[in-house]
Amino acid sequence: MNESTVSFRNATLGDLDLLRYWDEQPHVLASDPNDYWGWEEDLSKPQPEWRKQLIAEVNGKPIGFLQIIDPQLEETHYWGDVExxxxxxxxxxxxxxxxxxxxxxxxxxxxxxxxxxxxNISAIIIDPLVSNKGAIRFYKRLGFKFVEYRTFGEDECMVMSLEKDYL
Ligand SMILES: CC(C)(COP(=O)(O)OP(=O)(O)OC[C@H]1O[C@@H](n2cnc3c(N)ncnc32)[C@H](O)[C@@H]1OP(=O)(O)O)[C@@H](O)C(=O)NCCC(=O)NCCS
Structure with missing residues (x-):
């Protein structure tokens, strides 16, 4: 059992070097080899209503990143036509x-x-690479269920979803 607690704060331009450093870590690269994150542009502007970019901290130390988007409103329409x-x-x-x-x-x-x-939020969707067995196990443990296999660009992904009534 881990006694340390994670907290979130909004990512800022001050996190630029850290986010770029994390992007280069082999375990991060392996999970997202073909994606480009425009950190400088994203973090220079106020966060849009359809995206939250968060830094996770443990005892004040930044350890990771988490982004929440509205996939219907997100500007690149990465997810295509979604409800x-x-x-x-x-x-x-x-x-x-x-x-x-x-x-x-x-x-x-x-x-x-x-x-x-x-x-109003009915479900949360995610898209681990099919090859990212550890992440798929991780999401299943959290209650996410298989939806479909889907190719995003060059990435073979497994779309999974957590419905609001998952508990
Ligand atoms: C996916 C990811 C976010 C999971 O985060 P994590 O903090 O490592 O996850 P957890 O610690 O909660 O669980 C991972 C494993 O550690 C184990 N674990 C959890 N707490 C533990 C503890 N205190 N001591 C020992 N093991 C522990 C879990 O049982 C799990 O084991 P498993 O791999 O055999 O199933 C992380 O692995 C990661 O950032 N990976 C690279 C990027 C990535 O793949 N992102 C997802 C893209 S879709």
Missing amino acids: ENLRAIDIWIGEKDYLNKGFGTQMMKLAIEQCFSEP
Whole structure:
């Protein structure tokens, strides 16, 4: 049992170097090899209503990143045509030493609570690479269910969803 508690704060331009450093970590790269994150542009502007970019901290130390979007309103339409009232999450622990200690689970539980605290939100969707067996196990443990296999760009992904009535 891990006694340390994760908290979130909004990501800021001051996190630019850290986010770029995390992007280069092999375990992060392996989970998202073809995606480009325009950190400088994203963090220079106020967060739009359809996106939250959060830094997870443990005892004041930044350890990871979590993004919540409204996939219907998100500007690149990454998810294509999706229904309203969904949220989509991206997550990674940037600091390797903080993997496999329950912090990812804490981050997801906080994010799930945030998403479902909005009364209209019906489900949360995610898209791990099919090859990312550890992440798929992680999401299943949290209650996410298989929806479909889907190719995003060059990435073979498994779309999974957590319905609001998952408890
Ligand atoms: C996916 C990810 C966010 C999970 O975060 P995490 O903090 O490592 O997850 P947890 O610690 O909650 O669970 C991971 C494993 O550690 C185990 N674990 C949890 N707490 C533990 C503890 N205190 N001691 C020992 N093991 C523990 C879990 O049982 C789990 O085991 P399993 O892999 O055999 O199923 C993290 O692995 C990560 O950032 N990976 C790289 C990026 C990525 O893949 N992101 C997802 C893209 S879709």
